[in-house]
Amino acid sequence: MKTMKSIAQMICFCMTLILCSCGGGSGGEQPPPEPEPSNDLPLKVTGTLPVNGEPCSDYEEVPSDDSMVLIAFNWNEAQFADNYELAVMEGSSEVFSNMYSNLEAQVELQRGKTYTWSVTAINEFGKTPGNTYSFTTPGIPVGNYAPYAAEISVAFNTETMEMSISWVGSDEDDDALTYDIKILENENIILEETGVDANIVDPIQFIDGVDYSVEIISKDTSGNFSISTRSFKAP
Incomplete structure (x- = not known):
C-alpha cells in the first residue's frame, strides 16, 4: 500500500515538473528586438x-x-x-x-x-x-587665369573657446590677391569683410557642437575670382 502511495506521489511530482516547464510563455524564446534604423x-x-x-x-x-x-x-x-x-x-x-x-x-x-x-x-x-x-x-589661357580657391584652415583653442581661421591663396599668374570673407554660425553671418589683403582674421568665439561655415572669395587684379568654402562643427 505504501508502495502504491509512493508511486502516486512520484507521478504527481513528475506532472508538476512537466507543467512548470511548459507554462513559461507563449511558444518558446522571443525573437530579439529589431535594431533601431540609423539616421546618420x-x-x-x-x-x-x-x-x-x-x-x-x-x-x-x-x-x-x-x-x-x-x-x-x-x-x-x-x-x-x-x-x-x-x-x-x-x-x-x-x-x-x-x-x-x-x-x-x-x-x-x-x-x-x-x-x-x-x-x-x-x-x-x-x-x-x-x-x-x-x-x-x-x-594657354584666354586672358588671365582666375586665382586658385583659397585653402582654409581652422584651429580651436578650447581654453579660451576661440577659433583661428586662416587661408592660403595663390594664382597661376602670380597676381596680387584680395579676399572677401564670410563666416556663418548656424547659417547666421557673424563676420563679413571685403577687399582684405591679409590671410587671417582675428580669433572668433565659438560654441561647442555648433555648425560653422567659411566662404573665401579670392580676387585678382584682372577681375577674376574663385570661391572656396569649408563647413565644420565646433568640438
Missing part, C-alpha cells in the same frame, strides 16, 4: 584628384575638339554615404554637376582655365557638402 547623415568627402591648387596633370585629349580636355576626378569614400554629387564651378557659374555611386568621374572642360570643384555626400537622411578645391586645366 553622411560624413564629409575628401577630394584627392585633381590636386588642390595646382595645374592639372591627369587628363586626356579630346580628339574631336582640341580646345577641350577630359579631367579625371577622384574622392575618398564617406561613411554612411549612398551617392556623391560632383559639382565643377568657373567663378560663380556651375559648368558641370552629376550624381555618382562610385568614387571617380571624368569631366570634359575647356583648356587654360581655373576651376573649383566639390563633392557632396548624400543619403536618405540628407546631404553633407565637402570642401572646395581648385585646379587649372592645361593649355
Whole structure:
C-alpha cells in the first residue's frame, strides 16, 4: 500500500515538473528586438584628384575638339554615404554637376582655365557638402587665369573657446590677391569683410557642437575670382 502511495506521489511530482516547464510563455524564446534604423547623415568627402591648387596633370585629349580636355576626378569614400554629387564651378557659374555611386568621374572642360570643384555626400537622411578645391586645366589661357580657391584652415583653442581661421591663396599668374570673407554660425553671418589683403582674421568665439561655415572669395587684379568654402562643427 505504501508502495502504491509512493508511486502516486512520484507521478504527481513528475506532472508538476512537466507543467512548470511548459507554462513559461507563449511558444518558446522571443525573437530579439529589431535594431533601431540609423539616421546618420553622411560624413564629409575628401577630394584627392585633381590636386588642390595646382595645374592639372591627369587628363586626356579630346580628339574631336582640341580646345577641350577630359579631367579625371577622384574622392575618398564617406561613411554612411549612398551617392556623391560632383559639382565643377568657373567663378560663380556651375559648368558641370552629376550624381555618382562610385568614387571617380571624368569631366570634359575647356583648356587654360581655373576651376573649383566639390563633392557632396548624400543619403536618405540628407546631404553633407565637402570642401572646395581648385585646379587649372592645361593649355594657354584666354586672358588671365582666375586665382586658385583659397585653402582654409581652422584651429580651436578650447581654453579660451576661440577659433583661428586662416587661408592660403595663390594664382597661376602670380597676381596680387584680395579676399572677401564670410563666416556663418548656424547659417547666421557673424563676420563679413571685403577687399582684405591679409590671410587671417582675428580669433572668433565659438560654441561647442555648433555648425560653422567659411566662404573665401579670392580676387585678382584682372577681375577674376574663385570661391572656396569649408563647413565644420565646433568640438
